[in-house]
Amino acid sequence: MSLANTRNLSEVKVDEATQIRREKRNNAIRKWLTVGIFLLPGMLVFIVFVLSPIAQTAVYSFYDWDGLGPLTNYQEFKNYERLFEHSAFIKSVQNTLVIMVLSLVIQLPIALMIALLVARGQLPGRKFFRAMLFIPYVFSEVITAIIWLYVLHPKDGLVNTVFTSLVPGYQNVAWTSDPNVILYSVFAVLVWKYFGFYMILYMASIQGVPKDLEEAARMDGAGEIGVLRYVTIPLIGPTIRLTIYLSVLGAIQQFVIVQILTTGGGINNSGSVIGTYLYKYGLQRFKLGYGSSIAVVLFLFTFVFSILYQRFVMSRDYQDD
Amino acid sequence: MRTKLSLFLLAVLMIVVSSVSAQSNVVVRWWHISTNPPEQEFWQVIADEFMAANPNVTIEITVLENEAFKSRLVTVMQSGEAPDLFQSWGGGVLWKFAEAGLLRDISPELDANDGAWRNSFSAQSALALYAQGDATYGVPWTWGAVGMFYNKALFEQAGLDPENPPTTWEEFVAAIEALKEAGITPISLGGKDKWPGHFWWVYFAIRLGGEEAFLKAYNRTGSFADEPFVKAGEYLQSLVEMGAFPENFMGLTYGDQFTLTANAGAAMELMGQWAPSLYENAAPGVLGDNLGWFPFPVMPDGAGNPGDVLGGGDGFAVGKNAPDAAVAFLQYITSVDVQRRAAEIWVIPTVGGAEDVVTDNPVFASIIEARNNAPYFQLYYDQFLPPALGSEVNDAVEVLLAGMATPQETAERIEEMASFELE
Incomplete structure (x- = not known):
């Protein structure tokens, strides 16, 4: 009886622990979600207007391109060689x-x-x-x-x-x-x-x-x-x-x-x-x-x-x- | 709920109405560089007349200073948004825009009615600079020649015959010496803007090598380091050493340059047909009838024809999204009537029917004669050549004028860029 009780008790404890952990995780997810939602607009602006232009510039730098038509002449590091x-x-x-x-x-x-x-x-x-x-x-x-x-x-x-x-x-x-x-x-x-x-x-x-x-x-x-x-x-x-x-x-x-x-x-x-x-x-x-x-x-x-x-x-x- | 619905309907209605009115109202965005007040006013009057005759057309004018225009055009072109009508000198720079599909071909309009518009131009060689293959992307409205403007009063003061300006290099050098002895600055030049200096180098090259030397270098069977181009640099260097240009001329701008001539501070200036209008505006009535014009002197052993001309003019090119109204307006700009009126102010007409307006002015008469009779007409290098090569010519000549490079180095520097840019 007592043994069964202790088992029961420990099961309850385990359950509680899992629940607390789950709650904690939920809290963490919720917290990050909130942070994410608040970050998103700024992040989007940053990605669209800062990161992607930098990436685009890096791509252009491998082409002989006059800025007017499509990118065609890929030429590896030639621009950098000329530059230096x-x-x-x-x-x-x-x-x-x-x-x-x-x-x-x-x-x-x-x-x-x-x-x-x-x-x-x-x-x-x-x-x-x-x-x-x-x-x-x-x-x-x-x-x-x-x-x-x-x-x-x-x-x-x-x-x-x-x-x-x-x-x-x-x-x-x-x-x-x-x-x-x-x-x-x-x-x-x-x-x-x-x-x-x-x-x-x-x-x-x-x-x-x-x-x-x-x-x-x-x-x-x-x-x-x-x-x-x-x-x-x-x-x-x-x-x-x-x-x-x-x-x-x-x-x-x-x-x-x-x-x-x-x-x-x-x-x-x-x-x-x-x-x-x-x-x-x-x-x-x-x-x-x-x-x-x-x-x-x-x-x-x-x-x-x-x-x-x-x-x-x-x-x-x-x-x- | 009902108010919301009616608001929504109202919004839809407004959008429909505004798009309808956008269809019937055409906007023509026009960029010109005539900042000189009388010229700027004239363009405004012409635009107003056209808008009065075509009430659905709105012409939005943007006036830009020359250097500012060049910088700004580059940026809008790279964004793919060409203005509907904009200043263009034709040649390599314009062809680059054409290749990228940024311009509208106006040859259907030029060839309509048996080519009435096309054939109205007397300056056909100028019109050709706005065309590539069968397509034409713009038209010239003033066209002239670069030559030597000179002050007859100062010539007389230096003991020179004002009615017989120098024709050969020897006479030219003698005139410079005489002017210097009389304490007069012989030639006005502003080196800081680069292009006025490039006129000198190119004109020497035209006189020394002629069309053949240029075409060989341009088609890559020859080179810009060939003898005529090196010798051009030597002659230009000798002018600097002679002290023909003003003190600190490398620090002066083109504005300083024409102001100096206009105020009789220098006796000569190598410049294009727009100069007299600038002189008159900078110092009204100072030069007056004392202003004369003669062609660039003939060089000893020069292979070029003495009648060969370096020159160019102004035209308007048509952007790819330009409405028909823009082309119609361009047609109006180059109509005989507008050309005649513009010629009263500053324009050297490109349309045959308007030429007689300026021929009673001896300076303009000689410019038109030089333009129409030139066996070989060379557009300014910095517009004819691809942009990178054209500006390298300007840079290299600037360094030569500053005495920091030899004529040989100058020619080689240009050739190096040419070998890269011309294939």
């Missing part, structure tokens, strides 16, 4: 890298320094400077480029006019076409346009640094430089890492300003970047297959960089949240 042999592409990659490095070592430090000046401190009229310095970022890229075309005009531009009246014997410089200076003109305009954006990011971050920490450091005898070096800058580290990431991606993707300022890359592609190279040799010349191979290389580079940077540099910042 093309001196203009190598030049464009070099230029992109130069802009990237200059952005990191010049643009970001300038933005940080100015942010330190205008975020707090005793600089008179710092609200005015804050607004003035941010204005360029508000302009559209096309307007920025056209304004600078006038400023840098080889004959009547503002820059040449000013130098002519200040420097005796000054020879006008063709800022946006002379192959020796074109890239630096482009870089100067990019700095002018974008440093305001980084300045705002830094400012917001600096204002979030607790005042008492800095006070404490000063009480312990740290000078202003010491406070900056050991307190303020480490505390805005996440923002600095983020701006480095944005700046690198921005340099790789740069197109509009370079396209207009250099009229499509400049003499012998002296001012060409990857974006303008893609436009000129892919789209304008009706070589969509070739253009796709450029896009694939660009995509892979950006993708690998993003993953590595997020994995090894920015992962700490995410954990903090």
Whole structure:
């Protein structure tokens, strides 16, 4: 009797356990279903407008295709072979890298320094400077480029006019076409346009640094430089890492300003970047297959960089949240 | 329930009504690049007239600046959505669209009534550039020749005879030296837009090698690295070394180029038939009767005929989904009446019955003479050749003008692309 009872009891227990498990599984299914239903619209948009175009581009890159008719001339890796042999592409990659490095070592430090000046401190009229310095970022890229075309005009531009009246014997410089200076003109305009954006990011971050920490450091005898070096800058580290990431991606993707300022890359592609190279040799010349191979290389580079940077540099910042 | 049903019926009715009205109202999407105000106004007037005569037709005009037009057309063509009527220079670029089936063949309309429309064109060689095989995809409405515009007053100031402009290379070089001595910039050029510079290289090649050298290179029995093309580069290089062009000309745009000529800042400019209208608009009344025109000088030992002409003009091509009204409107644009009125403003008529309007203008008269009598008429390379090769010519010549490549390297660079693009 007791034995039968225990058996019964254990059977009941097993049944209960199965039921609980079943319920749990049902719950899990329901949960994933809910998640799935909520994800679906966004996922569809992502697949249709992001993933499938990337896949299509990858397919096009194996064809000699002018973009007008059906895909016919399959040619394996020929587009990629031509790409890596093309001196203009190598030049464009070099230029992109130069802009990237200059952005990191010049643009970001300038933005940080100015942010330190205008975020707090005793600089008179710092609200005015804050607004003035941010204005360029508000302009559209096309307007920025056209304004600078006038400023840098080889004959009547503002820059040449000013130098002519200040420097005796000054020879006008063709800022946006002379192959020796074109890239630096482009870089100067990019700095002018974008440093305001980084300045705002830094400012917001600096204002979030607790005042008492800095006070404490000063009480312990740290000078202003010491406070900056050991307190303020480490505390805005996440923002600095983020701006480095944005700046690198921005340099790789740069197109509009370079396209207009250099009229499509400049003499012998002296001012060409990857974006303008893609436009000129892919789209304008009706070589969509070739253009796709450029896009694939660009995509892979950006993708690998993003993953590595997020994995090894920015992962700490995410954990903090 | 009843309100829902009636709402549904109302919606159905609205859809039916709107599709009916869409059938009877035809929209013609027209892209042109005449941004110069008088020209732009003229096209608007013509469109308004046509819409008044055909109340069911709406003409939607998109005016684009030349460079912007070229970029935008490429993108819409690749999406398969050709405008109904759009600017075209004919030649290789247009043929590429035709091969992809993006254009409408208008030869039935051209050949209707015993070919009345087709035969109205005096510039038949121009019409041929809009055709491939038996099909024709557009028509030219202004056609001319590239030649040397010059400022007679500045010639006189430099001690040159303004009524006897240079005809040979030696005389041309002498004129440049004289102008320089008088402190006048001899030739206006904006290198940044590339195509004005390519006129020079191509014209030298036409004078030196003639039709034969080009056709050999084009048909791949010869090469773009052959002697005439290399020598063309050498002559162009010598002009740069002479200081014939303005300071920093590689940084100037075409806009800078014609503004300089218009304001009498340079004595000569190698340009097409549209230039006088731009001069007049940029600096009204400055050039006036002082504007003259002469053909590109004859080169020593040149194989080309002195009458050979580099040139082209403007036409409108017809997109594949264009309604009949678009073709009818195109026919109206090239009617004798509209051509005569357009000729009063800037057009060099392509229709025989309208030519006499411009012949009392000595500049236009000489351009028409050069156009109609040319033994060999070469369309601009950047339109005649496949797009990739045409723009490589522009790029290569730009580098040559900047002094960063030798004439030999320039020719070889073009040949390399030609061997890839022309089969």
